[in-house]
Amino acid sequence: MNAKTPGWMHKAYSVDAMRELARAALPRPVFDFADGGAEDERTLKRNEAAFGAVDLLPQPLRGAATRDLSLTLFGKTLSLPVILGPTGLAGLFWPDGECCAARAAMAAGTGFCLSHGSVCTLERLAETGASPRWMQVFIYRDRGFTRELVERAAAADYDALVLTIDNQLLGSRERDIRNGFSIPPRLGLREMAGLATRTSWLWRMRRELRRITFGNYVKPGEGAEIRKLAGRMPSLLDPAMSWDDVDSVRRLWRGPLILKGVLSPAEADMARRRGVDGIIVSNHGGRQLDGAPASLDILPRIAETVAGSMPVLLDGGVRRGGDVVKALALGAHACLLGRPQLWGLAVAGEAGVAHVLDIYRREIDRVMGLCGLSRLADIGPGLLFRRN
Secondary structure: OOOOOOHHHHHOOOHHHHHHHHHHHOOHHHHHHHHOOOOOOHHHHHHHHHHHOEEEOOOHHHOOOOOEOOEEEOOEEEOOOEEEOOOOOHHHOOOOHHHHHHHHHHHHOOOEEEOOOOOOOHHHHHOOOOOOEEEEEOOEOOHHHHHHHHHHHHHOOOOEEEEEOOOOOOOOOHHHHHHOOOOOOOOOHHHHHHOOOOHHHHHHOOOOOOOOOOHHHOOOOOOOOHHHHHHHHHHHEOOOOOHHHHHHHHHHOOOOEEEEEEOOHHHHHHHHHOOOOEEEEOOHHHOOOOOOOOHHHHHHHHHHHHOOOOOEEEEOOOOOHHHHHHHHHOOOOEEEEOHHHHHHHHHHHHHHHHHHHHHHHHHHHHHHHHHOOOEHHHOOHHHEEEOO
16 A cells, blocks of 8 residues: 555554444444344344354465465356355445445456346446346246346346345344434435534435435336335245246246355255255345354255355455455355445445455465465365364
């Protein structure tokens, strides 16, 4: 860093430091919307704590003068084993937030997954040229709408489809209830008083707040009023979804199909049998079922079940480059980043997300060097030490 380095970058020395900068930059309801989890947030806390229960056992004499962090995933080469996962309403944190994050991912040489609940449309994101780009979809009561999103993703040349299965009912996110959070945020006298120290966010979002909507849900001829769309969202989801629906999506989508929200080894095995191409071990960042296991804790059983027949990705609680290395040692091929990209957006938009990715890159590289690892293929169970 030098005299021209932005002031925020001097303070953003870690992902946790970036989180604190985001806390200072955002109105509390907006920060808690990203940061919070369901109910008592036990699962959210477990996601991060699980990494602390696993230690690394270095073998420095193996020599690792240079380190190669690249991998090939679903036919695409990535420069590092982290991918930006789907995060709803990223445009609430920075104008055009989804496109900013996608451009940062592309510049870093890694992938980006667009949330179903993005502010921009999936077609607008595709215009950035970001690649590889994935699209998240759900199983809706209106199966025709599921088909429509799948077909739109195909027409826009998305590289993979991420079918998320753990959002069939909305979790109770009690921070949002306490804060009276709404989409878009209410800006009455009380709320404006609370924004007295968040003027930078309010200024840059001054035009955006009236235009924020769920871009992929707005139909031709309909209004884009987000309150109506947000109120309708729970009724669109279908808790009666089944493996038959997965089969239907598999028939529709010719590219890689990735199932997100898998915690059961039995479901992982069934996904393999049904022709799914990849699995994301995830509890939705602790935002859905409070009391579900930490993603890292269940990862080894999932990896053992699929036995190398498909890529296994991990989502949830990844806050350090060392966490990524631990996940890979336990059977993951790569990790998804959710909240950290939103913290980066909140601080500096595209530059903030780029900085978050650079933090992970530098930390993964340093951990591999200290452990005597020259390439990702060298990472295995022998790297880990579990305390009693």
